[in-house]
Amino acid sequence: MDAGALLAGRARAEQMMKDQCIIRRVIGETTDRETGKVVPVYDAVYNGRCKLQSYEGYEQEKNTAGTALTxxxxxxxxxxGAYRINVGDFVEITGSRMDPLLVGRKFRITQEAPFKTFATAYRVFVDYIAD
Incomplete structure (x- = not known):
């Protein structure tokens, strides 16, 4: 593959990234003075373009404490090259030109960055975090 074709593919992939997100990483913990609970401390490691995608028709039902979850x-x-991806980082959709109901949705990254020489985008699996 020639470099020009790869760069054109990357530019096209980025054009399809119509959402904005912030990705945070846990860097420590602190105690909430009001509640006494230990809470994580986050650092923003990426703030920029993204695209949320349903990977494939794959649903899995789990039972947790007597409640069925899909x-x-x-x-x-x-x-x-946006940032160095770590499993456990948290993604929050902060803007969406195509679907305003995505704003505020949160996900946990479950896969390290894909290692692919000719990648046009980093595509990483995430789990939805219900509020």
Missing amino acids: VQRMSVHLPV
């Missing part, structure tokens, strides 16, 4: 495989697409 987990759907999803992915977040990010520009190549």
